[in-house]
Amino acid sequence: MNTPTLLPDRTRLVCRVLKWLALLILVLMVAAYFLMDASSSILDSAWEGLQPHVREDVSYSGGKKLLLHVLAAIGYFSLTLIVIGAARVFSVFQKGVVFAPAAVRAVRFLGLDIFLFAAVQLILPTLMVLGLTYDNGPGNRALTLGINSNTVILLMIGAVILVIGQILTQATDIAHENEQFI
Template sequence: MQNHEASMQNYRRFSAWMARLTATLALLYPLVSVLLWFVPGGLDMILEGLPDVRGAVGRVGGPGLLAGIAVTAAHASLVALALWVSSHLFSQVSKGDYFSPHTGKRLRLMGGTLLAYAVASPFVDAALSVALTVNNPPGQRLLAISISSHDINMVVFGALFLVLGHVLAEAARMADDHSQIV
């Protein structure tokens, strides 16, 4: 029993550390995603996720730049939300609160956010391809649509978190019912 307590204490410490890390990342992720548009080499990093567009990009500025920033910021905000929810979940676990109704709700929110991110990704990439080539001469503008294995993986992980969240919420409800009977 003492080993179990020590193990749980380690998980609580790890969760407290992860709560701080994910909260920090939630705040930084959208900021860094937007700043990439302004730092030397940042556009190259953005284009790594858009290999079909790389050779077609000309001068990026004006409405194309603003659209690219807006699309990037919106997509990054979904990641930030998932990280923020993760932070709250880790914080909850760090306090020893494992099976409350909040656990299931937070896992479902995280799953839904990851699903939204995955579903939005092909549209985000398409919008970025237009934004990055809008300043090109007619006939050299591009609309690239693709689905990556990353998008598919995010759908699976998002669905998994949704299901786990539902199961844990139901388990918490059943435990509450049981405690009221006994």
Template sequence: MDPSGICATARHDDPRAIRLDRVRRLSGLMATASVAVAVLLGIAMLLYWCLTPASTLFRHAGLALAPPTDIGVAMRFAAFAVAMIPLGALIVSLLSARRCFGCFAAGRIFSADAARSLRGFALGVAAAALLKPVAGAILSLLLSSLSPAHTRALALNLGSDTVLSLLFAGMVAIIAGVLVEAADVAAENDQFV
């Protein structure tokens, strides 16, 4: 019998090989999706700050002040830059997720690179969660300076989404740290073989 035919048949019957193949395919899709979402988030944020009416921007910033009739390009750009700080951290985390899924797609499931990329993802999510309320407070000050009443307002929004994001990021970071240690131990053991 042809050895390659035997291997091909065994591969189709091997549940572990089937699962690994599924992980590789799904990981490839997730790597692509991570990049696509990162790009789309940046574009969506730019469009939001370019096209959203002043009244909606004030409402979303938690300001009960009367908005100006229009917000100039310079202020919209400044607000976009501030809003991109937490979103930038999230985009960096998505790129770390892409690297992690790329390792999985290449079959390096328990590699140190995959675990470190997973930890980078978790740290990026945590940074975004911590920076979001700070950026929101800065945005409220920026936008309130445009109010026709010339009143400044500071809106600080801390919600359950921030707490849940931090909890999620902490759990994933700890799991990734354990995987990094496991990969390092496995690499040390491979040196002795």
């Protein structure tokens, strides 16, 4: 690999520090999920969104509790995918290589993670309310639909990073061709 295609030492050091910081954040997020009962907090926020007459008809069966806790876990841990993707990008760039297939995969993975997180955040409130009220009587079921600007922005950021990953693929191919001529 040519020296000009490597990142400067200072940038590599920053990437190394950020990789370890991202991994520390990942460990703290997983610990916080279990220590702070994040699943119940997520369920409480869905519960608060229900109208009082709908709440009265909600009953919790074992299957419903499992479904709701699985949905809450998916919502929470989809955020950890972004942290894993960021750590992966930093890990690749700490090696100093920019135009390599590993860098392309890492950037695309991060873009896909952000896009998937936003998609999950878009549909999760609807699924939580449906999970709470699917077995309620007629007139006491609820359906919630909502789109906020943060979710739309995250969808766009994920899409932009995916496009940057595609551009990086082209740049990597060009760099590889140039190495063949030298």
